[in-house]
Amino acid sequence: MEAKLREYARLLVQTGVSLKPGQRLQITAQVEAAPFARLVAEEAFRAGAGDVEMIWEDDAIRRLRLFHAEESVFDEGDSHSEAYWQGVARRGDADLRIRCSAPTAFQGVDQSRVMREYRAMSPVRKLRMERMNAGVLQWCIAACASPAWAAEVFPDLPEEEGVAKLWDSIFAACLVEGDGGASGRWAKKQEDFTRRVEILNRYAFRTLRYRSGLGTDLTVGLPDNHFWEGGYSFCEGRPYLPNIPTEEIFTSPHRLEVDGVIVSSLPLFLSGVMVEGIRMRLERGKIVEASAKTGEAVLLEQLNVDEGARYLGECALVSWDSPIRNTGILFRNTLFDENASCHFAFGDSYSMVRGSEGMSEEERLAIGLNVSETHVDFMVGTEDLEVVGITADGREIPIVVNGNLTL
Amino acid sequence: MEAKLREYARLLVQTGVSLKPGQRLQITAQVEAAPFARLVAEEAFRAGAGDVEMIWEDDAIRRLRLFHAEESVFDEGDSHSEAYWQGVARRGDADLRIRCSAPTAFQGVDQSRVMREYRAMSPVRKLRMERMNAGVLQWCIAACASPAWAAEVFPDLPEEEGVAKLWDSIFAACLVEGDGGASGRWAKKQEDFTRRVEILNRYAFRTLRYRSGLGTDLTVGLPDNHFWEGGYSFCEGRPYLPNIPTEEIFTSPHRLEVDGVIVSSLPLFLSGVMVEGIRMRLERGKIVEASAKTGEAVLLEQLNVDEGARYLGECALVSWDSPIRNTGILFRNTLFDENASCHFAFGDSYSMVRGSEGMSEEERLAIGLNVSETHVDFMVGTEDLEVVGITADGREIPIVVNGNLTL
Numbered sequence: 177m178e179a180k181l182r183e184y185a186r187l188l189v190q191t192g193v194s195l196k197p198g199q200r201l202q203i204t205a206q207v208e209a210a211p212f213a214r215l216v217a218e219e220a221f222r223a224g225a226g227d228v229e230m231i232w233e234d235d236a237i238r239r240l241r242l243f244h245a246e247e248s249v250f251d252e253g254d255s256h257s258e259a260y261w262q263g264v265a266r267r268g269d270a271d272l273r274i275r276c277s278a279p280t281a282f283q284g285v286d287q288s289r290v291m292r293e294y295r296a297m298s299p300v301r302k303l304r305m306e307r308m309n310a311g312v313l314q315w316c317i318a319a320c321a322s323p324a325w326a327a328e329v330f331p332d333l334p335e336e337e338g339v340a341k342l343w344d345s346i347f348a349a350c351l352v353e354g355d356g357g358a359s360g361r362w363a364k365k366q367e368d369f370t371r372r373v374e375i376l377n378r379y380a381f382r383t384l385r386y387r388s389g390l391g392t393d394l395t396v397g398l399p400d401n402h403f404w405e406g407g408y409s410f411c412e413g414r415p416y417l418p419n420i421p422t423e424e425i426f427t428s429p430h431r432l433e434v435d436g437v438i439v440s441s442l443p444l445f446l447s448g449v450m451v452e453g454i455r456m457r458l459e460r461g462k463i464v465e466a467s468a469k470t471g472e473a474v475l476l477e478q479l480n481v482d483e484g485a486r487y488l489g490e491c492a493l494v495s496w497d498s499p500i501r502n503t504g505i506l507f508r509n510t511l512f513d514e515n516a517s518c519h520f521a522f523g524d525s526y527s528m529v530r531g532s533e534g535m536s537e538e539e540r541l542a543i544g545l546n547v548s549e550t551h552v553d554f555m556v557g558t559e560d561l562e563v564v565g566i567t568a569d570g571r572e573i574p575i576v577v578n579g580n581l582t583l
Numbered sequence: 584m585e586a587k588l589r590e591y592a593r594l595l596v597q598t599g600v601s602l603k604p605g606q607r608l609q610i611t612a613q614v615e616a617a618p619f620a621r622l623v624a625e626e627a628f629r630a631g632a633g634d635v636e637m638i639w640e641d642d643a644i645r646r647l648r649l650f651h652a653e654e655s656v657f658d659e660g661d662s663h664s665e666a667y668w669q670g671v672a673r674r675g676d677a678d679l680r681i682r683c684s685a686p687t688a689f690q691g692v693d694q695s696r697v698m699r700e701y702r703a704m705s706p707v708r709k710l711r712m713e714r715m716n717a718g719v720l721q722w723c724i725a726a727c728a729s730p731a732w733a734a735e736v737f738p739d740l741p742e743e744e745g746v747a748k749l750w751d752s753i754f755a756a757c758l759v760e761g762d763g764g765a766s767g768r769w770a771k772k773q774e775d776f777t778r779r780v781e782i783l784n785r786y787a788f789r790t791l792r793y794r795s796g797l798g799t800d801l802t803v804g805l806p807d808n809h810f811w812e813g814g815y816s817f818c819e820g821r822p823y824l825p826n827i828p829t830e831e832i833f834t835s836p837h838r839l840e841v842d843g844v845i846v847s848s849l850p851l852f853l854s855g856v857m858v859e860g861i862r863m864r865l866e867r868g869k870i871v872e873a874s875a876k877t878g879e880a881v882l883l884e885q886l887n888v889d890e891g892a893r894y895l896g897e898c899a900l901v902s903w904d905s906p907i908r909n910t911g912i913l914f915r916n917t918l919f920d921e922n923a924s925c926h927f928a929f930g931d932s933y934s935m936v937r938g939s940e941g942m943s944e945e946e947r948l949a950i951g952l953n954v955s956e957t958h959v960d961f962m963v964g965t966e967d968l969e970v971v972g973i974t975a976d977g978r979e980i981p982i983v984v985n986g987n988l989t990l
Contacts, residue, residue, distance in 0.1 A: 207614040207639060214643045221651035232614060232639035236621045241635060244628035256663035
């Protein structure tokens, strides 16, 4: 166990944020993650970190505040966080987030307060997104087992067993085996990502057509000069792995060229609320109808964050037969569940069009990229999903057949 | 146990910071204190807090940084903390610190790095001290049991037993019995503080003379118009209890009128290092010689923080026969151990001279108050300590006989 924890910590430092000697690392983590976060800090210093700074969070305190603090608190934003992240940007620090929230930590909370807080934090979020979009931030999101999360994934197990099983599932999904080879295994896995990305980029599809038995029936236009990525991202030429684990290859859809119906296939946990059975209808890119069997209010709040929240920002392909799916576990955490299923996101696009890095918002919109303060993944992959790529000259190429990538 | 924890949490909110309805509470706590800090937050909201904000700390990460971060990090200060504390000051928030550090958490750390960090944080500390000295901050420092602290107090007990015993000792020292009456017991205890303070203030001693078998032999001049305080402090007329527990009555010595030798009677834990067997010689207020049997380097670093660090800033009387002494436990934590023994502090004075609130540094120095960035308590009480007060007309009044207050 100890060996696996350390290997996992090293994976996040070496491969996740790909820390450079002398570079500083910012770690955002919940207080429950302290023992693991300290291991990561040790490994970061071993890798030559200039400094490691912690930003601690606590869901229990946040929940109390959302219930009991006076309303105006949520409109205030956070000028000291802004100052802080400006320093991070100026120095070029790496940014690691270690998540261990209980999926339903915020069930029952007044969503209008959540959204007020979310809007007020916009300057801080923008600082980070600009750097991500400009390709100058090494960032990584990963997970850490916690009693509260384990209790929702394995409700029938005693706490200690549940946590141990959740750790084992994380290790399995993240290729951590305790022999120190995890970074190597991810480098090897990158060969698959690279091959698939090259094939997709060579086809340069105009349109993707999705169909599933659940009711998804959709065409997704792709922008001129779009490209696919999978596995590593690059910060000034340096590969890093922004999500651990990751199974997806993804690009940006053309924000105005998506038409049809999407039906989600897995629950999504949004602001700590479970959103299940999403059904959306899109016309010329815009989500004109949206409903959900549970959590609809939270979904609609997110779709109303701004104009861009009503357009898609990501289109990602994952085989149904993936290591994460094969754990047989619903992690109730997007980082894992999105990597067990083809998915979309509504909201902000990554810059998956050649030459778009550093573009202004207006320029991004003009070439079909989306601009929003939100970015929410939701899963559409099923055992019977079919995705067909249509080339500029009208050829139809099967990409996903019976849920699995054919490339 | 649960009932005592809740009573203790309520004591810190109601009596410690004496939170006003609608007022915000800032809680600084280590991540290990999260379960207790959440109880305090609950009780704060129950008492009508406008908001509760957490500032989390972690000794393990701080220790790693002090060992491994690049040197320049420690000179940078913390502009976002400064912005933060300016907000706290502007709104008039209350400030609660919950400590649970292991006494020797920072043993072995390079003290020059600690001091660079300490100096760089000066603007933040000053903001807080100015408000304390101006009598416009409701603040409280209290403690919380932790495995690391318990292991140093009860090295022979298994972790769980040690933590339980430390909690019991904290409850005993803080008059927490689990029946919700702690605030009432402190109000009753205040009658003793008030009586003693009134007697001392009526005598208006010119000088105190200290003698103990350990070698303390000292005269301490007191400034004109000095006054004594004990128990409650007052923020714009509102009583609050800045230390829980507290047994001391204290005033400010005249910074230039202290002469003789002080020998410490209990270890002091300074920046996580044990300092034992302090011996100081003072001439016209200035500490001209200082040594310690262990931790001398740390002591000297603190004495060299600035000019004011070499002068006394507090003079406090505690009976040897005190509830904390009677637990028979050396807590290895100043908050507790200083309340088991008469003590002094070198460094900054509180404003224990009538009319000195809001005075400039120059004005404070002119009336005999001390100005420094540091304030370090050290214990001189022994079973045989004698303290005699000498009035303006030369009468000698015994104040402490055989270690105990006679008032």
